[in-house]
Amino acid sequence: RKEVEQDPGPFNVPEGATVAFNCTYSNSASQSFFWYRQDCRKEPKLLMSVYSSGNEDGRFTAQLNRASQYISLLIRDSKLSDSATYLCVGGSTLGRLYFGRGTQLTVWP
């Protein structure tokens, strides 16, 4: 079983839509969680960290459910520029992080 698993999609949504991604992690000892965004043929870039209490950054909301071992990302009012692959990441605080395979999002006009 992979450490971090996520639905690869693709998700195709119109501009203005709300879209949610979920991922699950297998190691209950994992302490650090992130969402990364990767554009085509580019390196991944940190979108946001995920905290137990949930956190919001503009149109993006991340949540962590430790009991069920899943992480979510909600994007509200989708923009064309949100089209990318979103990587779910989890692992230890200062050691190795594990990446999901990514969820592809396409926002259409």
Added chain:
Amino acid sequence: DGGITQSPKYLFRKEGQNVTLSCEQNLNHDAMYWYRQDPGQGLRLIYYSQIVNDFQKGDIAEGYSVSREKKESFPLTVTSAQKNPTAFYLCASRDLYGYTFGSGTRLTVV
């Protein structure tokens, strides 16, 4: 500005050749990582180093070698033993706030 620099951006290797990918960071991070990305397979860990002069194999270390003689530098050598080296190679360093990636090297076997 602090960051990670990978070079070259594109690299072509003949079969049987060893090639070395450069990764330099000025973020003062202790931990550094090398990942390989193939289409549809996500990121796979090749090697990582948590401190100077120490490194560990990741999930797909066969055919690769690394060194960590300086905190700032973590070069990756793709040896002729790596039978399918064509891929996008990403170097990263991390702190409490996650990974910072370099812009990657695309390696192609010709």
